[in-house]
Amino acid sequence: MIISKSLINIDGEVLIYPNFFSLEESDKLLIDLTNRINWQQDHIKMYGKLIPLPRLTAWYGEPNKYYSYSGISMISQSWIPPLLYIKKRIEELSNIEFNSVLINRYRHGQDSMAWHSDDEPELGKNPIIASVSLGETRRFMLRHKYKKELEKVKIDLTHGSFLLMKGTTQHYWQHQISKTKTIVKERINLTFRIIQNK
Ligand SMILES: O=C(O)CCC(=O)C(=O)O
Numbered sequence: 001m002i003i004s005k006s007l008i009n010i011d012g013e014v015l016i017y018p019n020f021f022s023l024e025e026s027d028k029l030l031i032d033l034t035n036r037i038n039w040q041q042d043h044i045k046m047y048g049k050l051i052p053l054p055r056l057t058a059w060y061g062e063p064n065k066y067y068s069y070s071g072i073s074m075i076s077q078s079w080i081p082p083l084l085y086i087k088k089r090i091e092e093l094s095n096i097e098f099n100s101v102l103i104n105r106y107r108h109g110q111d112s113m114a115w116h117s118d119d120e121p122e123l124g125k126n127p128i129i130a131s132v133s134l135g136e137t138r139r140f141m142l143r144h145k146y147k148k149e150l151e152k153v154k155i156d157l158t159h160g161s162f163l164l165m166k167g168t169t170q171h172y173w174q175h176q177i178s179k180t181k182t183i184v185k186e187r188i189n190l191t192f193r194i195i196q197n198k
């Protein structure tokens with residue numbers, strides 16, 4: 001069994017497993033997913049204007065599951081083998097069954113994800129988010145929503161790493177992937193989730 005200590009020590013639990021997938025596996029998964037995922041450019045509405053999200057996205061899972069975030073509604077596409085392989089590996093570690101995955105593709109340093117919590121109602125009371133990173137290392141940050149005196153937590157998510165957020169984390173903490181001015185290659189992140197039936 002692999003043991004990991006929580007990155008936050010209050011109001012939730014965030015576990016990191018740096019080399020969860022071997023280098024060979026990670027390289028193969030990165031190529032496979034880059035080529036086989038049906039990537040989309042989504043837009044959000046801001047001040048009445050449609051703004052492209054600073055990343056490409058895709059939503060896979062059990063058929064006909066709806067998921068919405070930031071006013072965008074997505075319907076799931078059916079699982080494909082590399083996703084099922086990743087899902088099986090993380091389920092073995094976490095002892096939890098996931099039924100969907102949101103995939104983000106950060107094409108370069110200007111792609112990012114703003115501060116948020118994964119607290120949409122369809123994720124249930126204490127969402128469990130299982131996050132796998134492939135490709136370029138990007139910095140993941142956590143900040144407490146109410147205890148502003150707590151320091152931000154910073155962790156580099158490397159090729160083949162696995163991060164698990166659970167307990168009350170989404171109630172009390174926000175997370176982000178910030179932009180970077182340095183030249184970076186592509187990164188794919190997969191967040192496996194459990195969408196509850198309505
Ligand atoms: O890219 C990441 O590591 C974070 C993705 C994320 O926070 C999300 O999909 O909700």
Ligand SMILES: [Fe+2]
Pocket residue numbers: 116117118175
């Ligand atoms: Fe998130």
